Amino acid sequence: MTRSSSMGMLFAAAMLLTPAGMLDPRGVSAAAGDVAKGKALFELKGGCVNCHGSGGGGDGPAGKMLAPPPADLTSPKAKAKSGADVLKTIQEGRSGTAMIGFKGQLTEQEIRDLLTYVRSLSK
Ligand code: HEC
Known part of the structure; x- marks a missing residue:
């Protein structure tokens, strides 16, 4: 060698x-999420995949029973949302739907990783 x-x-x-x-x-990477970690959280710890589906298309096994159905995270409508909006939904959930808030269950960094991953789905 x-x-x-x-x-x-x-x-x-x-x-x-x-x-x-x-x-x-400069602390930039501390603030930004990690897309690979976000994907792992989406599929495992966060359980997002059960409702939103493995590609984020809103077609997960549990999602089929929900009304309103889980959001299609790959849609132009999802893409049009601001990062702050998506962050708020992941943290606080959306009332009147099955989307719960994950603030107490995941760390701030984990939520950022998820945000980065979710944003990457709608490119
Ligand atoms: C129990 C099923 C369920 C789980 C688990 C779930 N979601 Fe959701 N999610 C929903 C539903 C239902 C909506 C609302 C759809 C609507 O407003 O019409 C939603 C909405 C969203 C939205 C808003 C999208 C938009 O364009 O308005 C985001 C972002 C999102 N979820 C991300 C996540 C993430 C990240 C996780 C995992 C940490 C997760 N969800 C887990 C059911 C779920």
Whole structure:
């Protein structure tokens, strides 16, 4: 192994051990969500997939029984929402629908990761 490639390995290991929010001295990455983490939260811990479906199309197994049905997160209508609007819905839910608020169940960072992922679905 050459000297430079072993340095690269060390750097990669350091990246893995460093909390993502600390990598950017300006704190930008701490504020922004992580799309891959958001996807995992959507599918596992958040349980969003049960209603919104694996692609976010609003066609999850539990969603079929709901009225109003879960929002299609890939639709132009979803895309037209502002980030602040989507964030509020994830945090506080929407009254009169099955969409509950996740503020107490997920951390602020997890909600940001979800927001980033949800926004990526409607591109
Ligand atoms: C129990 C079923 C259910 C679960 C679980 C659920 N949702 Fe929802 N979601 C809904 C329903 C129903 C609506 C409201 C649809 C409407 O307003 O007509 C909604 C609306 C939304 C909206 C608003 C979209 C828009 O364009 O108005 C977002 C964003 C959203 N959900 C994200 C999530 C995320 C992220 C999770 C997981 C943390 C989640 N939902 C979990 C049922 C669910």
